[in-house]
Amino acid sequence: MSKYKSINSSIKTHQSTASLPKEEVNVVLLGKQNVGKSALVVKYLTKRFICEYDPFLEDTYWKPDIVDQQEVLVKVMDTYGKDEKRLPYYLKWADAVLITYSITQQDSFEIALAYLDAITSYSKSLTVSTNELVLMLLGNKLDLERLRVIPKCEGEAIAAKFSCAFCETTAADDYEYVQHLFHRTVREVRKERERVVASNSIDEESSSTTTIIPMNSIVNFHCPSSSSSSNSSIHFTLSNETDKLSSLSNIPLPPPIPVNLIQKSTKLIKPNSQISMKSSSTTNLLLSPPIKAGSPTTTTNNISASTTPNTKRSSSKTSVFYKIFK
Numbered sequence: 001m002s003k004y005k006s007i008n009s010s011i012k013t014h015q016s017t018a019s020l021p022k023e024e025v026n027v028v029l030l031g032k033q034n035v036g037k038s039a040l041v042v043k044y045l046t047k048r049f050i051c052e053y054d055p056f057l058e059d060t061y062w063k064p065d066i067v068d069q070q071e072v073l074v075k076v077m078d079t080y081g082k083d084e085k086r087l088p089y090y091l092k093w094a095d096a097v098l099i100t101y102s103i104t105q106q107d108s109f110e111i112a113l114a115y116l117d118a119i120t121s122y123s124k125s126l127t128v129s130t131n132e133l134v135l136m137l138l139g140n141k142l143d144l145e146r147l148r149v150i151p152k153c154e155g156e157a158i159a160a161k162f163s164c165a166f167c168e169t170t171a172a173d174d175y176e177y178v179q180h181l182f183h184r185t186v187r188e189v190r191k192e193r194e195r196v197v198a199s200n201s202i203d204e205e206s207s208s209t210t211t212i213i214p215m216n217s218i219v220n221f222h223c224p225s226s227s228s229s230s231n232s233s234i235h236f237t238l239s240n241e242t243d244k245l246s247s248l249s250n251i252p253l254p255p256p257i258p259v260n261l262i263q264k265s266t267k268l269i270k271p272n273s274q275i276s277m278k279s280s281s282t283t284n285l286l287l288s289p290p291i292k293a294g295s296p297t298t299t300t301n302n303i304s305a306s307t308t309p310n311t312k313r314s315s316s317k318t319s320v321f322y323k324i325f326k
């Protein structure tokens with residue numbers, strides 16, 4: 001029998017989905033082993049800190065919460081940080097990625113950097129722009145200030161370099177630290193969704209006077225250079241998002257892009273910019289309605305858990321993720 005405590009065994013599950021909030025925010029935690037990903041997840045879900053967890057667990061949990069007086073279903077995926085082949089899946093699933101390191105462990109910071117690099121590289125090999133992702137660099141174990149080896153300014157500098165959000169927190173101290181982290185993440189995702197809605201409506205206005213060129217006749221794609229002023233997120237394109245797209249009944253889906261064009265259409269979208277086609281028509285698509293920001297936060301305690309199968313480890317050394325896992 002494992003000496004570790006399963007997260008599932010410590011969380012009261014709540015299987016009814018009938019009354020769950022409609023707004024959903026998917027959050028995935030990535031990072032080296034032992035940086036405290038499971039501890040942060042459990043703290044958010046249960047307000048408790050437990051010392052040992054099954055290190056090979058990969059689970060998704062959900063918790064109805066209220067952020068700025070708006071109900072939201074926060075889904076959290078805890079990963080065990082060993083399988084490079086899972087990274088594209090995580091990125092596709094997530095609205096926000098928390099790349100976690102321990103402020104007491106130099107190599108965990110280096111691995112966080114490798115994640116940022118890998119995600120940036122990966123984004124360059126992706127296809128149709130459908131998903132705007134919030135990235136956050138997260139320093140954990142703030143309660144161990146006396147053992148700190150990564151200065152806060154170093155984390156901030158790297159986050160600025162990658163144009164992502166930054167936060168330091170602890171799973172071992174007051175619940176408010178972790179609550180603040182997840183609420184901030186929800187706010188960042190909402191901001192991002194609002195930004196997409198706003199840029200889509202501007203595009204709709206401008207494209208109403210533009211001749212639409214059929215996708216199949218377009219030879220080249222181009223990405224406008226970034227005019228970013230936000231430093232809270234990196235946006236990039238993700239492939240095979242037809243499930244999400246098909247639920248958007250009021251936005252016409254483009255016809256499939258020929259395979260030989262897909263490779264040419266992949267770009268990293270910097271904050272406040274977007275992928276567009278040569279004709280000025282847009283491939284950016286709306287993922288959710290705008291949400292108004294409001295005031296104070298309260299928390300509900302319903303928690304659910306669903307298990308995703310543990311994945312096999314890969315020994316592949318050829319992917320862009322190699323340097324993370326070697």
Ligand SMILES: Nc1nc2c(ncn2[C@@H]2O[C@H](COP(=O)(O)OP(=O)(O)OP(=O)(O)O)[C@@H](O)[C@H]2O)c(=O)[nH]1
Nearest residue numbers: 033034035036037038039051055080141170171172
């Ligand atoms: N002092 C302190 N210890 C922490 C904190 N977060 C986690 N820990 C401890 O660090 C160890 C690793 O925590 P985990 O949550 O299992 O780390 P993990 O990143 O999920 O590790 P894997 O599941 O192996 O990827 C455990 O002993 C935790 O109790 C924290 O904020 N402060």
